[in-house]
Amino acid sequence: xxxRLGYLGPEGTFTSMALDRWPASAGAExxxxxxxxxxxxxxxxxxxxxxxxxIENSVxxxxxxxxxxxxxxDPLLVxxxxxxxxxxxxxxxxxxxxxxxxxxxxxxxxxxxxxGWMGDRLPGAxxxxxxxxxxxxxxxGGGHEARTAAGxxxxxxxxxxxxxxxxxxxxxxxxxxxxxxxxxVTRFVLVARPGSLPEPTGADKTTVVLFQRDDxxxxxxxLLDQFAARGINMTRLESRPTKASMGSYCFSVDVxxxxxxxxxxxxxxxxxxxxxxxxxxxxxxxxxxxxASIGPRATDADFAAARDWIVGLRSxxx
Numbered sequence: 001x002x003x004r005l006g007y008l009g010p011e012g013t014f015t016s017m018a019l020d021r022w023p024a025s026a027g028a029e030x031x032x033x034x035x036x037x038x039x040x041x042x043x044x045x046x047x048x049x050x051x052x053x054x055i056e057n058s059v060x061x062x063x064x065x066x067x068x069x070x071x072x073x074d075p076l077l078v079x080x081x082x083x084x085x086x087x088x089x090x091x092x093x094x095x096x097x098x099x100x101x102x103x104x105x106x107x108x109x110x111x112x113x114x115x116g117w118m119g120d121r122l123p124g125a126x127x128x129x130x131x132x133x134x135x136x137x138x139x140x141g142g143g144h145e146a147r148t149a150a151g152x153x154x155x156x157x158x159x160x161x162x163x164x165x166x167x168x169x170x171x172x173x174x175x176x177x178x179x180x181x182x183x184x185v186t187r188f189v190l191v192a193r194p195g196s197l198p199e200p201t202g203a204d205k206t207t208v209v210l211f212q213r214d215d216x217x218x219x220x221x222x223l224l225d226q227f228a229a230r231g232i233n234m235t236r237l238e239s240r241p242t243k244a245s246m247g248s249y250c251f252s253v254d255v256x257x258x259x260x261x262x263x264x265x266x267x268x269x270x271x272x273x274x275x276x277x278x279x280x281x282x283x284x285x286x287x288x289x290x291x292a293s294i295g296p297r298a299t300d301a302d303f304a305a306a307r308d309w310i311v312g313l314r315s316x317x318x
Contacts, residue, residue, distance in 0.1 A: 005027040005033040005190075006039040006048040008117035012134035018188035018251040019052045022027050031270030034131050036065040043191060044074045049130070055085070056187040058180075062238045067252050070191070071209045071240060072279055078189045078207055078282035079198055086184040088114055088133075090175040091166035092158040093140055098174050105136035105162035114160055116180040126156075133161040134168075141169030187287070189233050199281070203289045205235065209241065209279040210251045210271060220251070226270040227255055229296025230263040258283040262303035 005025055009014040016032075031048050033039040039291055054063045064278050071077060090112060092101065104118065105109075105128040111254020113117075117124060130136040136159035158174060159166075166173050200205075205213040212219050236254035257264040259280070271278050 002186065003047040003050070004031055005029070006031045006033055006035055006042050006051040008039060008053060008132055009033055010132070010138055010163060011134045012137060012168045014086060014162055015052055015054055015188060016134070016175055017162065018084050021082045021084065022052065022080070022190055024190075026147070029186050034135070036063070037069055040066075040069045040073075040076065040191065042244040043052075043193065046193075050069065050079070050190050050192045052082070052188055052190050054109075055189045056082075056236065057113075058108060058183070058185045059279075060109050061254065062236070062240075063109065064240070067191075067238065067240050071086050071250060071252065071279060075194055075279070076191050076281070077194050077197070078284055079192050079274055080190045080284045081205070081287045082188045082190070084186050084188060085289045086113065086178060086179065087163060087185050088160050088179045089163050089166055089177055091137060091140070091161055091169075091171035091289050094170075096172065096174065098122070100159045101125055101174070103156035104158050104160060105130045105139060105154070105156035107131070107133050109134070110160050113180055114178050117175075117178040121175070121178075121317055125158075127259045128156040132158070134165040136166040137169045137171055139262045140171055151159075177211065184256055189284075196314055198284050199287045200260050200283070201289075203260075203291045204258040204283055204284050205286045206257055206264060206283040207252070207254050207281040208268070208271070208284050209240075209277075209281065210253060210275050211279070212250075212276040213274070213276045215247065222274060223251065223271065226267045226274075230258055230267050230269055230303075231295035232263055233234075233293050253279060261292075261301040262307075263298050266303060 005028045006017045036053045039053055042048050043051045053066045054064050055066045071231045101122055103126040106127055110133045111127050137153045140159050209222050233256045234253060235256060238252045240252055242248040242250050
């Protein structure tokens with residue numbers, strides 16, 4: 001049976017590029033969705049076997065749609081991550097000049113990464129949000145006659161998209177490298193329904209969402225101390241509204257290590273004790289294969305020795 005992998009489409013999005021880099025995507029059937037929510041809903045319904053979605057950007061931080069969709073609903077697990085360098089171009093139908101651009105279409109995260117360039121070069125251009133960068137390019141593709149036949153002219157004159165999307169849809173590049181941060185990177189994750197976990201590699205990452213029992217002074221510190229006390233390095237921390245009431249937040253966290261590591265297992269047990277809910281979103285290999293930084297007295301052997309000591313005390317052998 002052919003594996004079906006969903007992604008935030010259409011073709012030409014940075015998400016489709018992330019899927020290109022995913023080794024297991026070779027030979028899989030690719031299914032494009034118009035939004036992160038749609039892709040994850042299809043995964044939960046069993047319509048696809050996995051979904052590639054953006055989760056974090058080096059400029060804008062976490063992708064809210066993905067963080068919120070993973071924090072609620074039927075459980076899903078992250079099985080791996082992919083890093084994609086982000087390069088933007090301004091593209092338009094052939095014959096369009098820069099001074100003719102009055103409105104620009106793109107995804108909100110892309111617009112946030114080109115605001116400086118737009119302010120300098122096209123200060124009067126209006127921003128028109130689209131479902132993805134490639135969707136903006138697709139809207140402009142096909143020439144004036146095709147767009148008119150499809151229901152009228154596009155609501156914008158140019159698109160901010162990946163170079164591949166401009167080429168795919170036959171657009172002319174008006175400007176290259178328009179991102180405000182030239183080293184921008186977006187992190188994507190391959191999500192699946194719960195099943196077997198990837199084996200520990202020594203260069204792993206674990207993602208959890210933590211829900212407090214109540215809001216009180218030092219509440220976040222109590223959560224973070226479960227990691228700090230066990231020498232676990234945190235690589236991402238973001239608060240997201242639970243949508244239950246004003247001021248009610250949960251915390252989406254990435255830490256170094258695998259759930260099968262002694263130190264991380266102990267930390268998760270501590271969090272389970274003090275949190276209203278701990279949503280485990282998976283342990284998986286890091287894209288950069290960077291080994292976890294483990295401090296003194298925080299190795300698996302250290303924790304195993306401490307556990308053996310307490311077992312000995314309880315049995316009267318110590």
